[in-house]
Amino acid sequence: xxxxxxxxxxxxxxxxxxxxxxxxxxxxxxxxxxxxxxxxxxxxxxxxxxxxxxxxxxxxxxxxxxxxxxxxxxxxxxxxxxxxxxxxxxxxxxxxxxxxxxxxxxxxxxxxxxxxxxxxxxxxxxxxxxxxxxxxxxxxxxxxxxxxxxxxxxxxxxxxxxxxxxxxxxxxxxxxxxxxxxxxxxxxxxxxxxxxxxxxxxxxxxxxxxxxxxxxxxxxxxxxxxxxxxxxxxxxxxxxxxxxxxxxxxxxxxxxxxxxxxxxxxxxxxxxxxxxxxxxxxxxxxxxxxxxxxxxxxxxxxxxxxxxxxxxxxxxxxxxxxxxxxxxxx
Amino acid sequence: xxxxxxxxxxxxxxxxxxxxxxxxxxxxxxxxxxxxxxxxxxxxxxxxxxxxxxxxxxxxxxxxxxxxxxxxxxxxxxxxxxxxxxxxxxxxxxxxxxxxxxxxxxxxxxxxxxxxxxxxxxxxxxxx
Numbered sequence: 001x002x003x004x005x006x007x008x009x010x011x012x013x014x015x016x017x018x019x020x021x022x023x024x025x026x027x028x029x030x031x032x033x034x035x036x037x038x039x040x041x042x043x044x045x046x047x048x049x050x051x052x053x054x055x056x057x058x059x060x061x062x063x064x065x066x067x068x069x070x071x072x073x074x075x076x077x078x079x080x081x082x083x084x085x086x087x088x089x090x091x092x093x094x095x096x097x098x099x100x101x102x103x104x105x106x107x108x109x110x111x112x113x114x115x116x117x118x119x120x121x122x123x124x125x126x127x128x129x130x131x132x133x134x135x136x137x138x139x140x141x142x143x144x145x146x147x148x149x150x151x152x153x154x155x156x157x158x159x160x161x162x163x164x165x166x167x168x169x170x171x172x173x174x175x176x177x178x179x180x181x182x183x184x185x186x187x188x189x190x191x192x193x194x195x196x197x198x199x200x201x202x203x204x205x206x207x208x209x210x211x212x213x214x215x216x217x218x219x220x221x222x223x224x225x226x227x228x229x230x231x232x233x234x235x236x237x238x239x240x241x242x243x244x245x246x247x248x249x250x251x252x253x254x255x256x257x258x259x260x261x262x263x264x265x266x267x268x269x270x271x272x273x274x275x276x277x278x279x280x281x282x283x284x285x286x287x288x289x290x291x292x293x294x295x296x297x298x299x300x301x302x303x304x305x306x307x308x309x310x311x312x313x314x315x316x317x318x319x320x321x322x323x324x325x326x327x328x329x330x
Numbered sequence: 331x332x333x334x335x336x337x338x339x340x341x342x343x344x345x346x347x348x349x350x351x352x353x354x355x356x357x358x359x360x361x362x363x364x365x366x367x368x369x370x371x372x373x374x375x376x377x378x379x380x381x382x383x384x385x386x387x388x389x390x391x392x393x394x395x396x397x398x399x400x401x402x403x404x405x406x407x408x409x410x411x412x413x414x415x416x417x418x419x420x421x422x423x424x425x426x427x428x429x430x431x432x433x434x435x436x437x438x439x440x441x442x443x444x445x446x447x448x449x450x451x452x453x454x455x456x457x458x
Binding site: 122124142144162164165182184202204 | 361365370371372373374391
C-alpha cells in the first residue's frame with residue numbers, strides 16, 4: 001500500500017475491486033462509502049471520523065481499534081463485522097444489520113442504534129452510555145460487563161440476552177422484551193422497566209432499587225437475592241416468581257399478582273401490598289413488619305414463621321391460609 | 331507445578347433420556363451450575379442435534395463449561411475448566427443433580443506449566 005496521505009474513498013474502492021483488502025491504519029476522515037460493497041475489508045486501526053457507510057455492505061469487515069466517531073452507518077449490512085475496541089461514539093446505526101458482529105470493549109456512548117439488528121452480537125464490556133437502542137434487537141447477544149447507563153432501550157428485544165454484571169443504571173427498558181434474559185448481578189438502580197416482559201428471566205442478585213417495574217411481567221422469573229428496595233411493582237405479574245431472600249423493603253406491590261410466588265425469607269418490611277393477590281404464595285419466614293396488606297388476597301397462602309408485627313391486615317381475604325403459628329385460617 | 335486452573339473431566343451415566351435431549355433443560359442446568367459455581371457468564375450456546383443429543387458450551391470469565399449428551403445411552407460428558415476463583419466441583423454437583431445422573435466418574439487435573447521456571451522461560455521468550 002502506498003503512503004496514507006494520498007488515499008481517498010474512490011481510490012480505496014478501485015483498490016478493493018482489484019482485490020486489495022488490507023487498508024490498515026488508513027486515514028479517511030469524512031470519506032463517503034454510501035451504498036458501497038466492501039465485504040471483508042480490513043480497516044484495522046483506521047481513522048474514519050464522520051465516515052459515511054449508509055446502506056453499505058461490509059460483511060465480515062474488520063474495524064478493530066478503528067475510529068468512526070460520528071460516523072453514519074444507517075441501514076448498512078455489517079454481519080459478523082469486527083469493531084472490537086473501536087471508537088464508535090455518537091455514531092448512527094439506524095436499521096443496520098449487525099448480526100453476529102463483535103463490539104467487545106467498543107466505545108459506543110451516545111450511539112444511535114434504533115431498530116438495529118444486533119442478534120448474537122458480542123458487546124462484552126462495551127460502553128453504551130446515553131445510547132439510543134429504541135426497538136433494537138439484542139436477541140442472544142452478550143453484554144456481560146457492558147455499561148448502558150441512561151441508555152434508551154424502550155421496546156428493545158433482549159430475549160435470552162446475557163447481561164451479567166452489566167451497569168443498567170437509569171436505563172429506559174419500558175415495554176422491552178427480556179424473556180429468559182440473564183441479568184445475574186446486574187445494576188438496574190432507578191431503571192424504567194414499566195410494562196417490560198421479564199418472564200423466566202434470571203435476575204438473581206440484581207439491584208433494582210428505586211426501579212419502576214409497574215405493569216411488568218415477571219412470571220416465573222428468578223429474583224433470588226435481588227435488591228428491590230423502594231421499587232414500584234404495582235399492577236405487575238409475579239406469578240410463580242422466585243423471590244427467596246429478596247430485599248423488598250418499602251416496595252410498592254399495589255394490585256400486583258403474586259400468585260404462587262415464593263417469598264421465602266424475603267424482606268417486605270414497610271412494603272405496600274394493598275389489594276395484592278397472594279393466593280398460594282409462599283411467605284415462610286417473610287418479614288412483613290409495618291407492611292400494608294389492606295384488601296390483599298391471602299387465600300391458601302403459607303405464612304409459617306412470618307413476622308406480622310405492625311402489619312396492616314384490614315379487609316384481607318383469608319381462606320385456607322396457613323398462619324405464622326401453623327394453624328389454618330378458614 | 332505453576333497452576334493456571336482446575337479442569338474437571340466428567341463422565342455421567344444413567345440419566346433420563348428426555349432430560350438429556352431437552353435443550354431448555356440443559357440450558358437451565360448450565361445456568362444453575364454457573365450460579366452455584368460462582369462463575370460469571372459471558373456467552374451460552376446450546377445446540378440440539380438431530381435425531382438426538384445436545385451440546386452446550388458456556389463461556390465464563392473464569393474459563394468454560396461444556397457438556398455433550400447421548401440421550402440414547404443416558405450418558406453425558408462434561409468438562410469444567412475454572413481458572414482463579416469459582417467452585418467447579420460445586421457446579422458439577424449441580425449439573426449431576428439437575429440432569430439426574432445416578433453414576434458419575436470425575437477426573438480432576440491441574441492445568442498450567444510443569445514448573446514455575448518453565449513459565450518464566452516461556453514468558454521471557456515471548457517478549458524477545
